[in-house]
Every structure is written in structure tokens, then in C-alpha cells.
Amino acid sequence: MTSSELDRTPRTLLVSESSSFLDPKNRISAQVQQLHFNHQVSVLLPECSSAPSHLDSVLNNFSSFYLIRKLPVYELLDRHFLETAVYHGAVFGLSYRTRIDEDTCVALMPNGHLTLSLDKDSFEILGFEGKPSRFKHRTATRFVVSVDLTDSSMAPGRRSYLRLLTGLKSRLQLQTDFLLSHHPGGGASLQPLLSRCDWSQHRPEVNCSVLTDLSCPAPRSCDPHSFLEWLGAVDAGISCENSSSSFLSSFVCPEPNTIHRHALSVSVSGMLLPHDIHRLLQELRRYVEQPRLASWVSMTVRGFADSPVSWSNHEHGFLRGGENFYTLMMFHDHTYQLHLATGAHDVCPP
Amino acid sequence: MKQVEEKEEASVYQRVVLKNASPYHYLKVRLVLEDESTRLSAVELKYFIITGLKSLYGEVGAALNFDVLKYDEDTLTALLRVYSRSLVKLWSSLTLLGSYQNKACAFRVLQVSPFLLALTGNSRDLQLD
Numbered sequence: 001m002t003s004s005e006l007d008r009t010p011r012t013l014l015v016s017e018s019s020s021f022l023d024p025k026n027r028i029s030a031q032v033q034q035l036h037f038n039h040q041v042s043v044l045l046p047e048c049s050s051a052p053s054h055l056d057s058v059l060n061n062f063s064s065f066y067l068i069r070k071l072p073v074y075e076l077l078d079r080h081f082l083e084t085a086v087y088h089g090a091v092f093g094l095s096y097r098t099r100i101d102e103d104t105c106v107a108l109m110p111n112g113h114l115t116l117s118l119d120k121d122s123f124e125i126l127g128f129e130g131k132p133s134r135f136k137h138r139t140a141t142r143f144v145v146s147v148d149l150t151d152s153s154m155a156p157g158r159r160s161y162l163r164l165l166t167g168l169k170s171r172l173q174l175q176t177d178f179l180l181s182h183h184p185g186g187g188a189s190l191q192p193l194l195s196r197c198d199w200s201q202h203r204p205e206v207n208c209s210v211l212t213d214l215s216c217p218a219p220r221s222c223d224p225h226s227f228l229e230w231l232g233a234v235d236a237g238i239s240c241e242n243s244s245s246s247f248l249s250s251f252v253c254p255e256p257n258t259i260h261r262h263a264l265s266v267s268v269s270g271m272l273l274p275h276d277i278h279r280l281l282q283e284l285r286r287y288v289e290q291p292r293l294a295s296w297v298s299m300t301v302r303g304f305a306d307s308p309v310s311w312s313n314h315e316h317g318f319l320r321g322g323e324n325f326y327t328l329m330m331f332h333d334h335t336y337q338l339h340l341a342t343g344a345h346d347v348c349p350p
Numbered sequence: 351m352k353q354v355e356e357k358e359e360a361s362v363y364q365r366v367v368l369k370n371a372s373p374y375h376y377l378k379v380r381l382v383l384e385d386e387s388t389r390l391s392a393v394e395l396k397y398f399i400i401t402g403l404k405s406l407y408g409e410v411g412a413a414l415n416f417d418v419l420k421y422d423e424d425t426l427t428a429l430l431r432v433y434s435r436s437l438v439k440l441w442s443s444l445t446l447l448g449s450y451q452n453k454a455c456a457f458r459v460l461q462v463s464p465f466l467l468a469l470t471g472n473s474r475d476l477q478l479d
């Protein structure tokens with residue numbers, strides 16, 4: 001290997017957008033809603049030691065979700081389930097503990113699209129039309145089957161529907177642990193499906209911590225990579241107090257920086273719906289626009305690393321990492337900075 | 351006048367796409383030792399990794415700069431930061447480090463990313479019992 005080959009790393013993208021909430025053409029709502037499968041949201045509130053009650057109630061009221069053990073995937077094609085839940089555009093589903101680079105992954109999106117990411121053998125056994133993964137090697141080893149369940153050709157009883165049903169039921173007999181969520185809450189339409197399976201309900205986990213004497217860089221005078229690195233360091237509890245002669249680490253807070261006496265860091269993790277995240281965004285916006293010591297707040301939303309799709313219906317994969325996250329910095333004057341990051345097996349974020 | 355107004359509107363919205371622009375890569379690694387009771391301090395760990403770099407890439411490799419951002423002595427898990435162009439060298443020397451103080455050991459590279467934020471919330475760690 002030549003030294004230039006040793007220097008190479010897989011392609012990554014960081015899209016940085018700055019705009020204003022007052023601009024009627026801002027696409028922030030669409031960008032938030034398009035990431036269907038969110039694993040974690042972390043919020044950093046400088047100069048805050050406890051969340052105000054409105055914000056606290058939003059953070060503690062994220063929709064709960066269900067975990068179904070060994071769901072036979074053909075159950076997602078059940079006629080009653082389609083009519084009461086899927087056709088209403090309300091169901092989010094993702095296979096749990098399946099790795100997109102090794103196993104078969106299944107995703108059900110609120111627009112009624114069912115996506116299966118399969119290896120070559122499973123795809124051939126399933127016997128349904130699909131495409132090779134766009135992130136393919138010289139020979140196609142991964143295939144994606146994407147079906148619009150709301151389309152008339154997939155109505156129960158039609159030929160394509162029966163073909164997929166037979167494929168999942170008899171030929172491939174695909175079974176996976178599955179995370180399922182419903183918006184709006186109250187999964188009454190999910191109950192018939194759940195009653196046939198081994199299921200448990202879970203609430204997203206909320207973790208709060210108060211940080212003291214935090215040195216924060218000025219967001220607008222810092223390049224995006226340095227700022228995101230600093231945010232990651234705050235999240236991980238990494239110290240910025242390193243002298244230039246330190247043996248272990250030379251990591252320091254980007255200049256110019258100010259010391260905040262305290263800051264609140266909150267994270268919510270589980271399977272989070274875009275609607276709840278949008279509600280949190282609106283509440284954070286109301287918070288930062290009031291006169292306060294700190295002039296900004298940040299919200300980082302991380303998608304699932306093993307989801308077959310990331311933004312919209314675009315295919316997502318895992319090469320050396322499955323990162324697909326975005327960080328939103330909101331300022332006192334209604335402006336915002338949005339940083340969207342993806343790894344090698346992803347298309348450019350919206 | 352109209353042209354100036356249009357320019358003012360245009361300056362509010364900006365979109366920049368940066369490709370492969372992250373100066374650093376971050377690794378989450380765990381050291382697995384044959385003798386599970388052995389403990390290393392952060393300084394000993396960094397020195398151990400430098401010896402690995404030296405044995406594979408020589409003096410020039412040993413001069414490669416990397417940071418131990420965080421270290422947990424109980425689980426022997428560390429967060430490392432390295433320049434992107436040096437990632438392959440560091441990762442390969444971690445892979446080939448096989449013994450610590452004449453006892454077998456292995457580095458498990460748990461996660462690699464050009465973004466530190468990706469390492470602090472990994473959906474693969476989601477545990478629902």
C-alpha cells in the first residue's frame with residue numbers, strides 16, 4: 001500500500017445550513033420529519049441548572065413504543081393491520097438488534113413503505129423484486145426490497161401482495177425482534193397485532209445532568225467540525241482542561257470561549273418519533289427566544305445506525321460507522337444553524 | 351434598490367456541504383487482557399499504544415500524534431482522537447498489538463467515526479430487557 005492509500009478514510013458528509021425560523025422558506029420542519037427512525041436526542045442548555053416546567057414536561061412525555069419478540073414479518077401484511085394502522089399513515093417500525101451490514105433488517109415507514117434489506121441468499125429465497133444496494137461492491141451482496149403498501153398493486157388479494165406474503169410466510173419465513181410505534185399515541189390500532197405476539201411496552205429513557213464551570217465556544221465564530229467535536233466532548237464528559245504539554249491529550253475548547261457557571265445536559269433515548277422531536281424543537285425555540293443569560297441552545301438527534309433508510313426513503317448503510325445525525329443550534333434572534341452528518345453509505349442529507 | 355433587498359434576503363440562508371472535511375477521527379476501544387485483574391493507567395495505555403505503533407511503523411509511526419480523550423480504568427475502555435490521515439496506521443497497530451507484559455491481549459475497536467457526537471449515542475447499545 002502506498003502512503004497515500006494509508007491516508008484515505010471513507011467518505012463522510014457534513015451539511016451546514018444557516019437560516020432563520022422567520023424565513024418562510026425554511027425547511028427545518030421537513031428536515032426533522034424526514035428522519036423517521038430516531039434513537040436519541042440530546043439537549044444542551046447553557047446557563048441553566050433545571051429545566052423549566054414546559055420543557056420538562058415535553059422531555060418526559062415522548063411517546064412510548066413497543067418491542068415485539070420474534071415477530072413473523074408477514075404479520076405486517078395482515079389485512080386488518082393494514083386497514084386500521086398502516087393506511088392511516090401512523091406506524092413506525094424497525095427491526096431491533098439487527099445489523100444492517102450482517103443481518104436482514106426491516107423498516108416500516110409512516111408513508112406505508114416497507115423496506116427489507118437482505119443478503120443475496122435471503123433475497124433469492126424470498127423471490128420478490130428488489131434492487132441491489134446502491135452502496136455495492138463489485139458483486140452485489142446486499143439487496144433492498146422496497147414496497148409501497150398503500151399502492152393499489154399491493155392491496156390484499158392482488159398478485160404482488162400474495163407473492164410477498166408467500167415469500168415472507170413460506171419461503172423465507174422471516175422472523176425478527178421489532179420495535180413498533182404509533183402516532184398519535186395510544187396504540188389501539190396496534191392491539192390486534194400485539195395480542196398475537198410476545199410484546200412489551202417501553203418508555204424512552206431520560207437522563208439529566210448539570211454541568212458546572214463549562215467553557216463554551218462561541219457558536220458562530222467556530223467552524224462546524226470543531227463545534228460538533230466540543231458538543232461531543234460535553235456529551236461524553238471529556239475534560240477540556242489540557243495544557244499544550246500534556247502527554248495524554250491536547251484537546252481544548254475552541255477559542256474564543258466563555259465560562260458558563262452551569263449548564264443542563266438532557267438526553268432521551270429509545271425509539272423516538274419525529275413528531276415528538278418537532279414538539280421539543282418548538283419548546284426549545286420558545287425557551288431560547290425569551291430574554292436569558294445564554295443566547296443559544298443545542299439539540300442533537302441521532303438516527304439508528306442499523307436502519308435501512310435514513311432521511312426520506314433514501315437507503316442507509318453501515319461501512320465503518322452508521323452515523324446519521326443532525327445538530328440544531330437555535331439562537332435568541334430566531335436564527336438557527338443546522339448540521340447534518342452522514343457516513344459513507346448514505347446519500348447527501350436534505 | 352430591489353437588487354439590494356434580494357441580496358439581503360439571500361444572505362439569511364446559506365448551505366455548505368463539506369465532504370471528508372473532518373480533521374480528526376475518533377475511536378472507542380476496549381483492551382481485553384488475558385489476566386483480567388491487570389489494570390493500566392491512562393499514561394500506561396497511551397505508552398502501550400505507542401509501542402505498538404513503533405513495532406509496526408517504526409520511529410515515524412511512534413511519532414504519530416493521538417489523544418486519549420477519555421479513559422475508564424475499570425472497563426479499560428478509551429476514547430481516542432487521531433488525525434484522519436493517521437487513522438489507518440493507528441487502527442492497524444491496535445489490531446496487531448497482541449501482548450502486554452508477556453501476556454496475551456487484544457484491542458476491540460468498538461466504534462469509529464469522524465464525529466465525536468456519533469460515539470456518544472450508539473443505537474447498537476440500546477438494551478431493552
